[in-house]
Amino acid sequence: MIKSNNNLYNFITSMVVTLPTSKNLTINWNYGSMLGMVLIFQILTGTFLAFYYTADGAMAFSAVQYIMYEVNYGWIFRIFHSNGASLFFIFLYLHIFKALFMVSYRLKKVWISGLTIYLLVMMEAFMGYVLVWAQMSFWAAVVITSLLSVIPIWGPSIVTWIWSGFGVTSATLKFFFVLHFLLPWGLMVLILAHLIFLHSTGSTSSLYCHGDYDKICFGPDYWNKDAYNIIFWLVFVVWSMFYPYILGDPEMFIEADPMMSPVHIVPEWYFLFAYAILRAIPNKVLGVVALLMSIVIFYFFVFINNYTSCLVKLNKFLVFSFILSAVILSWLGQCLVEEPFTTLSPLFSIIYFLLVLILLMVFYFSKKLFI
Numbered sequence: 001m002i003k004s005n006n007n008l009y010n011f012i013t014s015m016v017v018t019l020p021t022s023k024n025l026t027i028n029w030n031y032g033s034m035l036g037m038v039l040i041f042q043i044l045t046g047t048f049l050a051f052y053y054t055a056d057g058a059m060a061f062s063a064v065q066y067i068m069y070e071v072n073y074g075w076i077f078r079i080f081h082s083n084g085a086s087l088f089f090i091f092l093y094l095h096i097f098k099a100l101f102m103v104s105y106r107l108k109k110v111w112i113s114g115l116t117i118y119l120l121v122m123m124e125a126f127m128g129y130v131l132v133w134a135q136m137s138f139w140a141a142v143v144i145t146s147l148l149s150v151i152p153i154w155g156p157s158i159v160t161w162i163w164s165g166f167g168v169t170s171a172t173l174k175f176f177f178v179l180h181f182l183l184p185w186g187l188m189v190l191i192l193a194h195l196i197f198l199h200s201t202g203s204t205s206s207l208y209c210h211g212d213y214d215k216i217c218f219g220p221d222y223w224n225k226d227a228y229n230i231i232f233w234l235v236f237v238v239w240s241m242f243y244p245y246i247l248g249d250p251e252m253f254i255e256a257d258p259m260m261s262p263v264h265i266v267p268e269w270y271f272l273f274a275y276a277i278l279r280a281i282p283n284k285v286l287g288v289v290a291l292l293m294s295i296v297i298f299y300f301f302v303f304i305n306n307y308t309s310c311l312v313k314l315n316k317f318l319v320f321s322f323i324l325s326a327v328i329l330s331w332l333g334q335c336l337v338e339e340p341f342t343t344l345s346p347l348f349s350i351i352y353f354l355l356v357l358i359l360l361m362v363f364y365f366s367k368k369l370f371i
Helices: 007-016 027-050 060-069 074-101 108-130 135-150 155-163 170-201 221-226 229-242 269-280 284-303 312-333 341-370
Strands: 020-022 215-217
Touching (some): 007 170, 027 074, 027 170, 027 221, 027 229, 060 074, 074 108, 074 229, 074 269, 108 135, 108 170, 108 284, 135 155, 135 284, 269 284, 269 312
Antiparallel strands (some): 020 215
16 A cells, blocks of 8 residues: 555554454454444443533432433433443453453553553443442442552542542542543543554464464455444344343432442442452451452563463463353352352452462463473
8 A cells, every 4th residue: 555645644544454464363353343432432422421410419310310301312322321331341351351362461562551441441430330329339439439548658548539528428429520531531542552552563363373474454354344343233222222221230229328328239240250359358458459459460461471382272271260250259249248158259269369370370381391
């Protein structure tokens, strides 16, 4: 393709047209493009919702009801936005699991930027959850922000600063609203960096092909493959229309009451595995450390320099086992704090971390053993 004098045109062309791409990328490589589409969708729907939302403790819950009942088509924007968060996390987890199967952590900058995006998206989703100002979201804000008090020396001061006082109040809600609105724009910059890092090294493939000698241009062949995302969107629209609240909690229909907490506080489904790990440890400090390490531990994968491995079957077995343990932990996260769940949560928390450590060790030592 002839280069233009327009640098922006050349940059975009290099990202979506002339990019050397492996010939055998399956539908599993659609997760990234789907995540980009969902992010744009969330920003658009969220911006329209922000027009009618009021970040005030006395009015926030009523503002959500106003959007649902009075604003023209407000209900569809609200349903799409809340379910869009679940759609985003579904593809985010699929994207991460695919990366583990394909040993994508050998692409160090891509892996680090991707994990950072994941942490920021978790923070973004949590703040959006609080904005409804319902019973469950209010008390989730109280519980999660209180965890920061375990930070040595500055912990209590940080909590007071986030709360803007001595409890979760209107000022806290306003703080979360501003951050929830601004963070996606920062995320887009980080995602652009993620793509640049990916395109400078090339993507993984099921053939583990690393060179550009056997690749094709990304466009237009892979534009057609990305068109399969339309099927997922149709499923999402139908799901949102018929089962808009199936992934929610009944307590989200009750206005926040600071004087009475719910009997059983449960976060959204995409945080349940981390919440189960937090609850599994009686000590607050150790619980918060374990909660943080459940994601931060994956940063250590960048120390693996093993580009080829004789242990591919073992890797698949370990990743499948890890996914199973994460699913079981997610189920335990919404269970009541009683037997046998209080015994199973620590057990599967140990299995979760053990599998990640085995993955680390296997690929660290396999280079020494087999090469």
